[in-house]
Amino acid sequence: MGEEVILLDFWPSMFRMRVRIALAEKGVKYEYRDEDLLKGGKSRYLLQVNPAHKKIPVLIHNGKPISKSSIIVQYINEVWNDKAPLLPSNPYERAQARVWTDYIDKKVYDAGRKLWTTTGEEQEAAKKDFFEIFKTLEGQLGGEPYFGEENLGYVDVYLIPYYCWFHAYETMANISMEGECPKLVAWAKRCAQKKSVSESLVDEKKISGFVLK
């Protein structure tokens, strides 16, 4: 398939880690261009290709832009459908996977952010909320090795980038992920053993450093 795949990127973004994992799972070669959001100003190229949201990640496939990580990962799954299916073939299970990625979207980022933007009583409440969410996700995992059951699936790809934020969460809020959600930490370590994941995740100390700034 002679095609051009470009990923507009910002290194700490967990949203684009998802896209990188999906591309790696499918064995797709791509070029990535760094968008340094902190240096101030998004490149003209980004604004041109993603006017409605002005956000990264943006995947550009043969000149056509696609944005939002959930949409990009589903697109990658549909186009490169010869290997590593990320979504189940059964429509009900596929819908369930979408419900859980939507849940992750709605809950995890904000809950995590509250851990390092609040103090005192507010932070205690934030911690409770945070663990409730992760325990719900643990419950969904059940006894399977992955959310995708036997193999890495859509929900795994969606959630795993948060793993490199665990260290930051633990440091900021004085909590222990392994203490509260051992099953989930075991799941995360299992995912990280996969090449597509280990090569796409950012080093957790870099994330902590970035958060502390």
Add this chain to the structure above:
Amino acid sequence: MSKGEVVVLDFWVSPFCMRVKIALEEKGVEYEGREEDLFGGKSELLLKSNPIYQKVPVLLHNGKPLCESTTIVSYIDEVWPSPPLLPPCAYGRAQARFWADFIDKKVFDAVGKIWRSKGKVAESAKEEFLEILKQLEGALGEKDYFGGDSFGFVDVIAIPLTSWFHAVEKFGGFKVEDECPKFSAWMKKCMQKESVAKIIPDPEKVYEFVIMMRKMQGIE
């Protein structure tokens, strides 16, 4: 086209529930709508079927529950493929999902900012709402529907929200028809469809509901 028992846990004025019912109507699927009393107390079935959000709509297909209206509409499209709501090509589908997500994130909140205003509706709230509609007009372009020649996924996601527009027009003192004529024309075209006309409630009744909500929330 029976593929089992279909139940929708419903609330008449919820645009999210309307999406699900319109999709089922489009596909000619028979279903039972069960109205939830969201103010009196949610049913056991709702709480059990949607434990993580405890919200409507919930679709129960042969007893198996699904929540989140956009996911439900995608599911309906996959199980009952004819007539199709999503386009056949992956890029077209990605674009449809993008606009559905945009509508989900922006429109209802912007509507809320207007009807929840205490006193005079802030100019900024009105401007924000109209700006979003103008962006949608851009996405519509010269097409009849967001789906192109035929009513599709994005149209199903968007049209129910317009049942609340009459209420915000009254509170905000403006008319969508004057400010966004293209969008208004699309609304009229959709309302001519049987599936849509059957499900979208009378805008005056929605307006009365909103007045009641305002009283309940101490805004009046």
